[in-house]
Amino acid sequence: MKKLLILGGTGDAHQLATATQQISGLTVISSLAGRTQQPVLPNSQVRVGGFGGEQGLIDYLRDHQIDLVIDATHPFARQISVNAAAAVAVLGLPFLVLERSAWLPKPHDHWLEVADHQSAAELLPSLGQRIFLTIGRQELGFYAHLQDLWFLMRSIDPPDLPIIPPGEMLLAKGPFDLKAELELLQKYQIQAIVSKNSGGQATYAKILAARELGLPVVMLQRPKTPAGERVDNIEQAIEWLHSQLTPQPHLFDFCSHQDA
Ligand SMILES: NC(=O)c1ccc[n+]([C@@H]2O[C@H](COP(=O)([O-])OP(=O)(O)OC[C@H]3O[C@@H](n4cnc5c(N)ncnc54)[C@H](OP(=O)(O)O)[C@@H]3O)[C@@H](O)[C@H]2O)c1
Structure with missing residues (x-):
């Protein structure tokens, strides 16, 4: 054995x-x-x-x-x-x-690849006011100072941080499909997405949806x-x-x- x-x-x-x-x-x-x-x-x-x-x-x-x-x-x-x-x-x-x-950018993807959350947060004000933050819950604090922006934040469990960015928490677990992701982005009038380059299929639909809607994706590179x-x-x-x-x-x- x-x-x-x-x-x-x-x-x-x-x-x-x-x-x-x-x-x-x-x-x-x-x-x-x-x-x-x-x-x-x-x-x-x-x-x-x-x-x-x-x-x-x-x-x-x-x-x-x-x-x-x-x-x-x-x-x-x-x-x-x-x-x-x-x-x-x-x-x-x-x-x-x-x-x-890792996912690779395809034609019509508009990715801004960054090394860390600080760099992602610096970029956001230039991309829009309504942001879909799909990084889980542990690192939400890196975006909490961006009080002029509005965030839709998705994670499996609620965050246990003293302060989170302004906006709405959405508790959900993948896999997610393209139709639902398109509806979500449109319903909340999202202008940019922040994502980790996690790879795999379970959370890839948001990247497809961003491509379809022509939205920028701030893509965190892997450590x-x-x-x-x-x-x-x-x-x-x-x-x-x-x-x-x-x-x-x-x-x-x-x-x-x-x-x-
Ligand atoms: N980071 C993400 O975006 C992400 C996304 C989805 C799932 N996860 C999963 O969530 C877990 C925690 O992620 P993290 O980013 O906090 O990890 P991390 O920063 O690499 O780990 C922090 C500490 O958590 C403990 N740990 C992490 N994974 C463990 C495991 N599989 N079994 C036992 N202890 C573990 C270890 O504690 P000790 O030093 O005390 O051993 C480790 O030093 C991981 O298992 C990972 O696979 C992470």
């Missing part, structure tokens, strides 16, 4: 956990940060909450005798990815990053993540797992076979 830890909090991590149930000889533990009030949980084992930094993660991996780790966290969850890469390096564990590809083996889809992650679980021929066996 081998033990796999999936660092999750994404749809991809959930799908991966489900897909690994077909693999015999593997016990799977999914780890969630515990941010979402009612997370969709996989059928297999789940643990919730931070580990306590890099050292806490090292201790957890050791104490629970984890053999393999897959980091399937969100592309914008940088700290846990840094900690994971460092912890597996210390313990010498096989490690894979599952990260969906840099540590180097390491990575794939962008579940099938390749499962292939990687199989390759890790298949006993490798011993060099000695190979040599003696060649000599025969």
Whole structure:
């Protein structure tokens, strides 16, 4: 029996956990940060909450005798990815990053790509007065000083910040479809969108809708993540797992076979 830890909090991590149930000889533990009030949980084992930094993660991996780790966290969850890469390096564990590809601008997209929220906030007054802020709830504070603008803010759970930007909160969980996104943008007379370049299909409809309506999208670029083996889809992650679980021929066996 081998033990796999999936660092999750994404749809991809959930799908991966489900897909690994077909693999015999593997016990799977999914780890969630515990941010979402009612997370969709996989059928297999789940643990919730931070580990306590890099050292806490090292201790957890050791104490629970984890053999393999897959980091399937969100592309914008940088700290846990840094900690994971460092912890597996210390313990010498096989490690894979599952990260969906970033969206790329297409003809008729009007993207303004920025490195961080401060840069996004600086751009907004020049783009319009009514903004659709689709960055989740944790970083809303970066826009709270923009008191002359009006924001439609969408997140899964309500924010727990002392101050949020002026406007309206919309609590909703994807996937979202194009028709509904078009209706939303028109109903609220949105003039610009702020989005993370999350990739994947679940939240891509707002980008399609912006293209169709000719709206600018302030697109937050992904933070840099540590180097390491990575794939962008579940099938390749499962292939990687199989390759890790298949006993490798011993060099000695190979040599003696060649000599025969
Ligand atoms: N950032 C986003 O835009 C976004 C969007 C959708 C989903 N998510 C998911 O939400 C979670 C939190 O995101 P974040 O941006 O706050 O991450 P982060 O900044 O990288 O992580 C902050 C701390 O939260 C804990 N943590 C994060 N992911 C964890 C996991 N899967 N299991 C156990 N502990 C975890 C770790 O605490 P310790 O140091 O104590 O171990 C980590 O140092 C992630 O799991 C991510 O996949 C994030």
